[in-house]
Amino acid sequence: MLNFDEQRFLRIQAGAVALRQRLETVIAGCLDAGAENIFFLGTGGAAILMQPAAQLLQRRSRFPAFIDMPAELVITGSAHLTHRSIVVMPSLSGTTKESVALLEKLKAIGATVLTLVGNEDTPLGQGGDHVFVNAAADDTSSESFYLQSLFIALAILHHRGEIANHDDIVAGLDRMPELLLEVKRAYEPKAEAFAKVLAGSDYHIITGAGNVWPEAFYYGMCILEEMQWIRTRPVHASDFFHGTLELVEKDVSVILFKGEDELRPLAERVASFVPQYTDRLTVLDTAAFALPGLSAEVRALVSPVVLATVLERISAHLEVMRNHPLTTRRYYKRVAY
Structure with missing residues (x-):
């Protein structure tokens, strides 16, 4: 595979999986101690990667789950954010400015803070009540964060008796590192063709629904x-028909991500409409990938993880094709803002 270290990938994703039991223990302790809600408070891309877990709780649990922006909460606070809140703060660098600023406020409130970081020797790596370290990097962090946040959501559902088959689900998730590697290997021959689509336009509408919508948002904005x-226009497949559809015309590129949860029909609606007005619809569908041994339920849960791992292969080809390394920046962490 192009510019890819298989053993490094396996080590990092196995590191995420290895955090599961401790995450479950910490969450159980918080709930037993009287926690009343959970906040997922990341910044930028890390925040987006928390959305599938937050959504899972909002739709499957009576335990209140919130997702908000640290930059806003530092200023406004929240009536729901109290000493009985669990706060999950992901930051690969452990130094994200907005999250570090909120950390001080969370300490004053008395919330229990779980930080998910790539480096322990950082403000967030040192500042959490419970620190979870997995030394990932930009090209491997998406799968790692998706898995860690999913373990947290499942731990809440399990502890509250709101999920019947927890053990079977996590047994499947424990196999994800090897399964994801096989997905990468299988997709590698096709990755260059998808990269050519992305390189072939300076503007893409990028869309999806359900738990893969955050990956559409993330890939458009962060990659x-x-x-x-x-330039991209990330838009939820449901909102696509309330404005963005008017931008679809000849030669406009539309990128559609399709997952396997119950909201897949929203993506199918886009897939039916777009080809009538442009021949530049490109679809990435998790149902096309073999995940042997995983149930339909687990496949649905991991759809965003699978997309992330495939998109990394596409990005590897894209940066070479465009002679634009993924590490190149003009402003991000280079100038004052």
Whole structure:
């Protein structure tokens, strides 16, 4: 595979999986101690990666789950954010400015803070009540964060008796590192063709629904815009028909992500409409990938993880094709803002 270290990938994703039991123990302790809600408070891309877990809780649990922006909460606070709140703060660098600023406020409130970081020797790595370290990097962090946040959501559902088959689900998730590697290997021959689609336009509408919508948002904003300077319009498949559809015309590129949860029909609606007006619809569908041994339920849960791992292969080809390394920035962490 192009510019890819298989053993490094396996080590990092196995590191995420290895955090599961401790995450479950910490969450159980928080709930037993009287926790009343959970906040997922990341910044930027790390925040987006928390959305599938937050959504899972909002739709499957009576335990209140919130997702908000640290930059806003530092200013406004929240009536729901109290000493009985669990706060999950992901930050690969452990130094994210907005999250570090909120950390001080959370300490004053008395909330229980779980930090998910790539480096322990950082403000967030040192500042959490419970620190979870997995030394990932930009090209491997998406799968790691998706898995860790999913373990947290499942731990809450399990502890509250709101999920019947927890053990079977996590047994499947424990196999994800090897399964994801096989997905990468299988997709590698196709990755260059998808990269050519992305390189072939300076503007893409990018859409999805359900738990893969955050990956559409993330890939458009954090990879294509930040790392490749390609303009995108990320829009939820449900909102696509309330404005963005008017931008679809000949030669407009539409990128559609399809997952396997119950909201897949929203993506199918886009897939039916777009080809009538442009021949530049490109679909990435998790149902096309073999995940032997995983139930339909687990496949649905891990759809965003699978997309992330495939998109990394596409990005590897895209940066070479465009002679634009994914690490190149003009402003991000380079100038004052």
